[in-house]
Each structure stands twice: as structure tokens, then as C-alpha cells.
Amino acid sequence: MAARWRGSCCKRTTELTRDEATALDRRDELAGFRDLFVLPEQVIYLDGNSLGPLPSATTARVTQVLEREWGQSLIRSWTDHGWIDLQFRIGDKIARLIGASQGTTVVADSTSVNLYKLLAAALQSRPGRRVILTEAGNFPTDLYIAQGLAAHLSAGHEVRQVTDIVAALDDTVAVLMLTHVNYRNGAMHDMAALTHAAHAAGALVLWDLSHSAGAVPLQLEADGVDFAVGCGYKYLNGGPGAPAFLYIAKQMQDELCLPLTGWLGHAAPFAFESDYRPAAGVAQAVVGTPPILSLAALEVGIDIALQVPMAALRAKSLALAESFMTLMQPESDFRLLTPREAARRGSQVSFAHPNGYPIMQALIERGVVGDFRAPDVLRFGLAPLYVRFADIWNAVVIVREVMRSGAWKEDRFQQGRKVT
């Protein structure tokens, strides 16, 4: 079979051979991006959906902020080195990645906190409606934040978790809150269709883009999205605990009432007035002092993402996944959880296996780094910027070795770790 993947999202019917994998890597127009990351020898890193790797340029940039900006310019850096505008500058860059215009997106806080802020504001914009509608199996922090907010409001608000989202959209729903690409199985929702359906029912829509930004094409404005949040440390490669981003559609910005009204979301923070007045636009969603070191690291990851041709990224992501799923097909004990249909998946492939935890530990010890989600899910993130077809081929060889040898049964792989 000819080694082609560009534009071919069709299902493979035959396994990728080692030679084909190598040929695909040789022709890969994204191949050069791998050199922009620090990737340890002998590691096949399939966990960029959880923590992206370190971009090589990050060390120098953070060192510069530490030594020159903080070290030498001290507090003057807020102005002289643009620290005070950094979260907006990076927000505008992220806007370009998610199909949004300037002034709609800002980097701030964590995804969890941003969810709280935007959900509360959305509820306030839909008085008389009490339901936060979401999907059963959404990421726990999304569910917990919604539940905590509903309990805090104690006005009969309710978080409704359903499987048939469209059927559950009625005139009680204030906001539809969904994660675009599911963290567990990698399934991707149709953002345009669900946003449209929610609007038709009179509800607002909040998307969690944690597993989408930097991984799949997004066009928030064209899809009519009201609000969105997302992580900086996954496919955006911003570093552990990188600050998150939030998006507020232009047409929502004037009618919002956000719940965390900190001084940096004030219209004139350095006027030090006694009463709160919201800043104009997305700036009202800022709360307190931004983490400059983390922002500096995040910007390096974002700058890389901005150089990537998105169509090529998506095509390679789908082809990597297709190759992986086909190669894993003979391993019949692994139940594929990820949709086979290209349009319905993000950039990760997940399998269920009753011994998933020790199997993943044995793989990690052999350099194939994915992760595990209880009770039985093995997740493999396929980030096209640095994952090669040869990596997929080699990873499956190692899976087979672990399974044939029964190596995963060793005692040390049964011990639970704090982070899985």
C-alpha cells in the first residue's frame, strides 16, 4: 500500500508496516515541529493530551523573565516588559487558534475557576431557567463546579446529566455545558449542531475545549458559541499547571454579570476606587494578579501552535489514530472506546481493558507513556507535532510484548500511584 495519509481519513483495512511508517514520517510536512520539543530518548510520548512536553525555547524564555525582567527590572516590568497586558496578548493569540476575534479571549486562572465564572454569569443571563444541562461522563471538574455552583445559589438550580443532549434541551435549560472532546474516550461533539440546538431552545452554550485547543480545528465564532474555557497545559504545551483561557462571545460581553469581581477586572484598577465597575469586554473576567512565569512559558507553546497548518495537523492526527486502531485490532482484549468515524473523534485513542492499570504501568516502564483513567481506560494521546508513525508502530510492538509475556502481572505494576 502506498504510504499516503494527507487528506485520507478513510479507515485502513490493512496494518501499517514498519517500512510504511518510516516512509510516512519522511514525507510528513509537520516533521520539523518535533525538533521544537525536548523529548527524552527512548520515550514514545503519548500523553500530550494530559501534559504537553517542554518546548525547547521555554527554558530560555522563562530564564529571561526570571533574570532580566524580574531580576533586573523588578516591579517596573509590569509596564516596561508588558506583564500587565500579557494575559490579553496571549488570549488574542489563542483566539486565532479557536476561530475567535481579538478581544474575546483571555488567559486567567484555571479551567475549573473559569468554568465557575462563566457558568455563574450564564445562569444570571437566563433568569427563570434553573438547569445546567450536561453530558453524563463529562470531566469531573466540570460536573463538580456546576454542582457546587447550583448548591451555592440554592435557588432550585440543578445540574442535569443526560446521554441524549438534544432531547433534553427544553425551556428549563439555562446553559448547555459540554466538553468538546471527551477526556475518557476521545469522542468529539458536533459543536455547531449542538450550539444551534441549544440556542433554538433558548439556552446559552459553554464549551470546555481542554482536549480540543491545539488538537482539532475550531471555529467558535462561526459556530455561534457563547462561552468557552480550556487548559493551557495539554495540546498547547504551556507547562504543568499552565493558566487556562476563557472565551466570551462579543455579543455577550455587555450583558454579563460575573461572580468574581477582583481588582484587575475593574474598569480602572489603578484608580483604586471603593466600588466595583467592570472592565469593558473580556477583561472583566480577570480576577487577580496573573502568574507571569507561567504565562511566559505558555506563550512559547502558543507561538508554536500558531505556526502549525491546522488542516495538516488534523489530517495527521486522524491518520495516526487510524493506524494505531488498525494495528491494535488483533489485540482483542482491548475494547476500542474511541469512535472509528473520523469526524467524531479528537486526537486521542482509548481502550478499555480489565487490567488496564498494570498494563499501562508496564508500558510506561518500557517507554510508552500514556495514562490510565479508572476503572479500566488506557488513554493514548496522538499529538501530531511530535508523535511519528514509527512511534505508533513501535508502541504497538511493545503492547504486544507486554501482553504476550504477561509482564504486566508483576507485583510492582499493581501498586496504585497517586496520579494515574
Ligand SMILES: Cc1ncc(COP(=O)(O)O)c(C=O)c1O
Ligand atoms: C475536560 C477537562 N476540563 C478541565 C480539566 C482540568 O481543569 P483544571 O486545569 O482546572 O484542573 C481537565 C483536566 O484534565 C479536563 O480534561
